[in-house]
Amino acid sequence: xxxxxxxxxxxxxxxxxxxxxxxxxxxxxxxxxxxxxxxxxxxxxxxxxxxxxxxxxxxxxxxxxxxxxxxxxxxxxxxxxxxxxxxxxxxxxxxxxxxxxxxxxxxxxxxxxxxxxxxxxxxxxxxxxxxxxxxxxxxxxxxxxxxxxxxxxxxxxxxxxxxxxxxxxxxxxxxxxxxxxxxxxxxxxxxxxxxxxxxxxxxxxxxxxxxxxxxxxxxxxxxxxxxxxxxxxxxxxxxxxxxxxxxxxxxxxxxxxxxxxxxxxxxxxxxxxxxxxxxxxxxxxxxxxxxxxxxxxxxxxxxxxxxxxxxxxxxxxxxxxxxxxxxxxxxxxxxxxxxxxxxxxxxxxxxxxxxxxxxxxxxxxxxxxxxxxxxxxxxxxxxxxxxxxxxxxxxxxxxxxxxxxxxxxxxxxxxxxxxxxxxxxxxxxxxxxxxxxxxxxxxxxxxxxxxxxxxxxxxxxxxxxxxxxxxxxxxxxxxxxxxxxxxxxxxxxxxxxxxxxxxxxxxxxxxxxxxxxxxxxxxxxxxxxxxxxxxxxxxxxxxxxxxxxxxxxxxxxxxxxxxxxxxxxxxxxxxxxxxxxxxxxxxxxxxxxxxxxxxxxxxxxxxxxxxxxxxxxxxxxxxxxxxxxxxxxxxxxxxxxxxxxx
Numbered sequence: 001x002x003x004x005x006x007x008x009x010x011x012x013x014x015x016x017x018x019x020x021x022x023x024x025x026x027x028x029x030x031x032x033x034x035x036x037x038x039x040x041x042x043x044x045x046x047x048x049x050x051x052x053x054x055x056x057x058x059x060x061x062x063x064x065x066x067x068x069x070x071x072x073x074x075x076x077x078x079x080x081x082x083x084x085x086x087x088x089x090x091x092x093x094x095x096x097x098x099x100x101x102x103x104x105x106x107x108x109x110x111x112x113x114x115x116x117x118x119x120x121x122x123x124x125x126x127x128x129x130x131x132x133x134x135x136x137x138x139x140x141x142x143x144x145x146x147x148x149x150x151x152x153x154x155x156x157x158x159x160x161x162x163x164x165x166x167x168x169x170x171x172x173x174x175x176x177x178x179x180x181x182x183x184x185x186x187x188x189x190x191x192x193x194x195x196x197x198x199x200x201x202x203x204x205x206x207x208x209x210x211x212x213x214x215x216x217x218x219x220x221x222x223x224x225x226x227x228x229x230x231x232x233x234x235x236x237x238x239x240x241x242x243x244x245x246x247x248x249x250x251x252x253x254x255x256x257x258x259x260x261x262x263x264x265x266x267x268x269x270x271x272x273x274x275x276x277x278x279x280x281x282x283x284x285x286x287x288x289x290x291x292x293x294x295x296x297x298x299x300x301x302x303x304x305x306x307x308x309x310x311x312x313x314x315x316x317x318x319x320x321x322x323x324x325x326x327x328x329x330x331x332x333x334x335x336x337x338x339x340x341x342x343x344x345x346x347x348x349x350x351x352x353x354x355x356x357x358x359x360x361x362x363x364x365x366x367x368x369x370x371x372x373x374x375x376x377x378x379x380x381x382x383x384x385x386x387x388x389x390x391x392x393x394x395x396x397x398x399x400x401x402x403x404x405x406x407x408x409x410x411x412x413x414x415x416x417x418x419x420x421x422x423x424x425x426x427x428x429x430x431x432x433x434x435x436x437x438x439x440x441x442x443x444x445x446x447x448x449x450x451x452x453x454x455x456x457x458x459x460x461x462x463x464x465x466x467x468x469x470x471x472x473x474x475x476x477x478x479x480x481x482x483x484x485x486x487x488x489x490x491x492x493x494x495x496x497x498x499x500x501x502x503x504x505x506x507x508x509x510x511x512x513x514x515x516x517x518x519x520x521x522x523x524x525x526x527x528x529x530x531x532x533x534x535x536x537x538x539x540x541x542x543x544x545x546x547x548x549x550x551x552x553x554x555x556x557x558x559x560x561x562x563x564x565x566x567x568x569x570x571x572x573x574x575x576x577x578x579x580x581x582x583x584x585x586x587x588x589x590x591x592x593x594x595x596x597x598x599x600x601x602x603x604x605x606x607x608x609x610x611x612x613x614x615x616x617x618x619x620x621x622x623x624x625x626x627x628x629x630x631x632x633x634x635x636x637x638x639x640x641x642x643x644x645x646x
Contacts, residue, residue, distance in 0.1 A: 011447035016186035020175050020450050023168040023411035024403065029161035030422070031404035033356055037422025045150075053143055065139055066128035070121025073146045077124025080138040089127065093120040105416060105425050107227040107277075108285035108363025164409030171411050171455050178454070182513055183446050187544045189555055192249040194576035194587045202536045204573065204591065206242045210261030211569060214268055226277040227363075229432075229478065229500065233274050233301065239265040240308045245540025247315050248549050252558040253584060254577035256600075257569040259316040266308050266321070270329055275301060279331075285364025292337045293329055294347050297361040300368070302351070303375030306344035310381030313341075314553040345382050348375050349390055357405055357419065358397045365420040369406050369413055370433065373440035377550050380443060384553060399445065411455040413437060427477030431460050432501035438508035443550035453512050460505065461517065469520025471502055499529055503537045513543030557581035562642055565627075566600025572634065586614075586640040594635040601628045601642060614640035 011019045028035060049072055056068040062081070070077030075093035078086050093116075100116035103109045128134060195203060209219045217232070224230050240262050247258045269275065278298055279291035286297070293301045309321045320326060325338040339347075351360040352375075359372040376398065379391040406414040408429065415433035416425040434456045441449035460472050473479035479501045502525060509517040522534040553559075561579030570591035578585050584601065596616070604610060604622035612618050615630040620642075622628050632638060 012445075015184060017181040017183040017447045017450055019447070020178060020181050020454065021447055022172045022175060023407075023451065023455070025165060025168055025172075026409060029157060029164070029409060031401075033401070034405050034417070034422045037420065039422075041421045041423070049143075049146065056139060056143070061129070062132060062134050063125040063129035065134070067121050067125035069139060069142050070124040071118070073142050073149070074117055074120055075124075076138060076142045076145075077121055078127060080134055080142075081124065081128040082133050082135040086127070086135075089124070093124065096120055105363075105366055105418070105428070108281045108361075108366055110365055110420075111284040111287075161409055167410035171458065174458065175451065175454055181447075181450050182453070183442075183450050183544075186446060186547070187513075187542070189548045189552060191252060191576075191578050192540075192542065195246070195250050196575075197589065198532070199535065199539055200573050200575055200589055202532075202539055203242075203246050204570065205536075206239060206246070207257060207261050207569060210239045210243060210265045211257060212264070214264065215271070217268070222273060226274065227281075231274075231277075233269055233304070236265045236268055236274070237304050237308065240311060242539070244311045244315055244549065245545065247540075248554070249540040249542060249545060251564075251574050251577040252315075252554050253561065253579040254564045254567075254574050254586075255316040255318070255602075256565055256567045256574070258574075259312070259318050262308070262312045262316070263318060263320065266305065266312065269301070269305060270327065272330065275329060276331075281363050291331050291335070294337060294339055294344065297351065297364055299348075299351065299360055299375045300362040300371050302344055302347050303371060303378050306341070306348060307374050307378035307381065309341045309344070310378055310385060311549070313385055314381055314549070317559070341382075345379065345390065348379060349394075352394055352398075355419070357417075358394055358401045359406070361419060365418060367417045367419050369402075369415055369417075370437040370440070373437045373444070377440050377443050380550050381553075384551070395444075402448070411451065412459065413452060425477075427474055430474035430477045430479045430501065431456075431471050432478040432504050435460075435501070435505040435508040439511045439546040440550075442511055442544065442547040446547070450512070453508065453514070457514070457517065461520075463520070467520075469517065469524055471505055471521075471524075473498060473501055499525070499533075506534065506537055507541060510538050510541045511543065511546050561603060562601055563603050564599060565602040566598075566629075568597060571595060571597050572599070575637075583641060583643040586642075588632070588634060588638045588640065590634045590636065594633075597632055597634050599630050599632060599640075601630065602626060604628055604642075605644070609645035610642050611645050612640065612642050614638060619645070 011017060011021050030038060052068040052071040056065055056072075059065065066077035066080050068077075069080050070093065074097045075090040078093050079090035080086075096116040097113070097120075100109070100112040103112045212218060220232055220235050221230055222232050224232070226232065243258055243261050243265075247254065251258065275293045276291070278293040278301070279289070281298075282288045282290060282296070288296070290296075305327070312318050312321070321341040324340055326340045327338070327344070329337040331337070352358055354360065355367075357367060359367050359369065360375075362368045362371045376391065379394075383389060383391050406417070408414060412429055413434050414424055414429065416428040418424070434452065438449055438453055441452065462470050462472050464470070475481075480497060502521065506518065506521040506525065509521060525534040525537070526532065557580055558578070561581040562584035563579065564574065564577050564584065564586055567574060567588075573589040573591040574586070575589055576585070576587035602625075604626045606622055606624050606626045608622050610620050610622065610628065612620050612630045615632050617631060620628045620630060630640075630642075632640060
């Protein structure tokens, strides 16, 4: 064990977080790996700049001069050509590069950046060749303007670094005064009360979508862009998380349609309309025409699918995805990509080993920290289920990278890193970007999660004079911008967009157990977005619940005790299902009117007699496989208890 590995959990004991670690006051703004990338980028730019200046000094022809100027500063080549239209084209050439950069972080399209820069320079050379009335002064000042721009950028980075250190000092003063961390006592697993009728209706909306046939997508946004947060895959991931939270908190002894809904949502990801975007991302980002969504990069599919399969097995015991070719991404009749659960874990480990950051990209060259947290927790679940140690193999270097490369000087998390260039996207560091990683960090390192929580709480929470809470959302990033609708209905659609980061922050507060923030955001959300919206967001969530689901899974009595394994949906709505290892207690509601329904029970003791209290026939005997069926007259809220016969 190296020194860093030994420090991973020094602030954690058997109860929970004993001490919140302080933000390290670093000497450099960037970690060693990011700094190496940035120097590489700067040297590459310097070489191109020097060669362009030499070409300009040679004064071969106006076209060559324009090309050289365009390489030094986008748009300058057009301006050199002179005239009114040249000014228009220069402005467009200058704007094309930041637009291409935005496209880069939206979809991994590195080709667009190179095309806007190099292509713009080539076009300006072609344009200037047709006119000899050039503006010579442009060639004289452009090199110095480019140098000045880089110098200003460097100075701004330096000021940002000093300001970040100052904020870190202030954050540390607050953290040092916290005598009892919020996570001092990490809660152990406990079953929540039964779902209320209102909660059942909220849950029903989730199950209605999840239990559709695989080729049916009613209620989904399918005809939307598949790159950003509204992509269909995220809608499917949220279904699995929602069902998982409900099952873990309220119905741990029920598989049935909860199991089927989770499996359905996972299998719907095989639809080419959902994952076909990767062919384009891989092509224009890696210059690789392979549409396989698993083998390289693309943790936003591999890591999340692996995590969700692990959750399915952990909560229901369903191992269907262990089978060979259980996951088939069909590109066409001739080209199909066949994997199973273990293959996704192997792909995760292979990709984590390819990158010195120990985190790997969502899109080509773009490392999103919150997506990687999904991959890390996928490994944690798999290790618990299979008795492996994949997470332990990489945890030390992941922790080091988190502290050095994915933390800003003020203690906030780096949400997006342009891995090839060592650049960051400031507006992605936001309410949504940073709060969405809190639950996963809770599972990985509760002390680091609490440190980040206190930092972003101070950064984003705003209380007014009445004591009401709102969030300081970050403009021009994930908090307020949506690639699909920003140009269509930017004003009317913004409230819907704002719900996303607000809900993420509320879920993080619930997971942390920060009751003050939970109460404030619950009031804010229900007032702004509608009464009961906060209940829908947090259904099945409690303090430490996600951590427990990842790290511990279901306690033994729910894994081995009697379970409700079959209940026809929506005829039967399950509000509670628990076992002490010997008996089974159920609370059911009718979902399609009064009727007699058949329920299937499994994991009984084979051949043993049981009493089904609340069933039409109360005396039952388990078959040789430990299964039994009962009939129930379901007319309203109905309690059933199945106990061993005396």
